Amino acid sequence: MRLITPLDPAVSAGIVCFEVDGMTPAEVVERLRTDHRIAGSVTPYRVSYARLGVLGVDESDVDAAVRAVSRL
Secondary structure (H helix, E strand, O other): EEEHHHHHOOOOOEEEEOOOOOOHHHHHHHHHHHOOOOOOOEEEOOOOEEEOOOOOOOOOOOOHHHHHHHOO
């Protein structure tokens, strides 16, 4: 997994973009949805990435998402 979102809080927000080696962004989003019930999306840009947001979630949800991504 490679984090794309900058760590600098001045240019970062509640959305995290990332890549998983060997998987397309669409495959990542689909696997998170079907295997872990985690909703994500694919960025609509020329170079696309998987992305997750943190709106309406708590710390345990974020921890669950990190565990799920690590299992891909």
